[in-house]
Amino acid sequence: MKKKKNVVLVVVGILLLVCLYFGYKGFNLFYYYNVDRITTQDYDDFISQFTIKDTMTINHKNVESNDYLEYQNIKIRNDFKDFEKLEQTTGETSLKLILKDENEKTKSSFWMSVADTYVNLLKLDKSLFGTEDKRITNTDLANILEKNKINNDIELFKYLEKQKDIKNNIFTSAKEMKENYTIQFMVSVIMPQMDSITLINGDYQGYIFNLKNNMKEVSILKNGKRYVFMFLNTTYFTDEKINDLLNTIVIG
Structure with missing residues (x-):
């Protein structure tokens, strides 16, 4: 028992x-x-x-006319002569440009800034x-x-x-x-919601967020920072146009 x-x-x-x-x-x-x-x-x-969708390679090329758009220690070929600069608010750390005289619904804009890495x-x-x-x-x-x-x-x-x-x-x-x-x-x-990520290699290392709402955010990693290039309206800023512009980036 x-x-x-x-x-x-x-x-x-x-x-x-x-x-x-x-x-x-x-x-x-x-x-x-x-x-x-x-x-x-x-x-x-x-x-x-x-999802890491694919990769692209940056092969730096000089701009013959030395015609650059500059912000802080960043330079990129100045393909933005039809854009106008937006006024910066106090403490803002980016350069914002918007295409002149464009329909509000299809407005194209570009801005670049320096930011912390996500890590x-x-x-x-x-x-x-x-x-x-x-x-x-x-x-x-x-x-x-x-x-x-x-x-x-x-x-x-x-x-x-x-x-x-x-x-x-x-x-x-x-x-x-x-x-x-x-x-x-x-x-x-x-981090923002996105459709996918494209990794960047070659003369610069970084990545592209293929964002929702017709946007691409390019981040170049250097000096412990993210050098950010934002493109709004991927109908105007095609992949070919963006890739060609990225080949002209100079970061001091």
């Missing part, structure tokens, strides 16, 4: 441990399930489109991005970047592309759930 009682106690103990284990896993799954700032569908849409943004205090999410700490973000040897934006994108099909489930460790949640959430906060 005593032996039978011991067996029952062992079975009950095992069941309690199993319940505690799955209860803990279930809690973590809920805790690291992003339900407040970005819905599951929003995130799925964001990450499913995070450097992830190293900043997360509160700067308007999130007070207690599930994320600045230390967590730094550890993820270091653990996965992510030192620049392109390495970050390749990491994200590998991560895009990873889903947290009841069998995922709490540590993995936290890492997946942290990097996915913060990237979805600081």
Whole structure:
């Protein structure tokens, strides 16, 4: 009788441990399930489109007439004589141009600026991005970047592309759930939604965000910064025109 009682106690103990284990896993799954700032569908849409579509090569060529459009330490061939400069607001750090006398619905514009890389943004205090999410700490973000040897934006994108099909489930460790949640959430906060990414190699390294709303955002990586060239209206700024312009970039 005593032996039978011991067996029952062992079975009950095992069941309690199993319940505690799955209860803990279930809690973590809920805790690291992003339900407040970005819905599951929003995130799925964001990450499913995070595809490195192709690559392009920049082969620098000099502008014979030395006719450049300049901003800070950036120069690009001045194909913008039919554009006019928009007034800058106080503290604004970009040069914005818009095509003159164009229909509002098909307006074409171009601007260039200097910005932090996304990897450097992830190293900043997360509160700067308007999130007070207690599930994320600045230390967590730094550890993820270091653990996965992510030192620049392109390495970050390749990491994200590998991560895009990873889903947290009841069998995922709490540590993995936290890492997946942290990097996915913060990237979805600081990066725009896009259709795909084109990597740039050759004389400059960088990437192109093929954005929604008829836009392309080109980022050249140099000096620990992003040199950003934004093209609005891809009917006017065709791929051929953009690629040809990028070959004339000079960054001091």
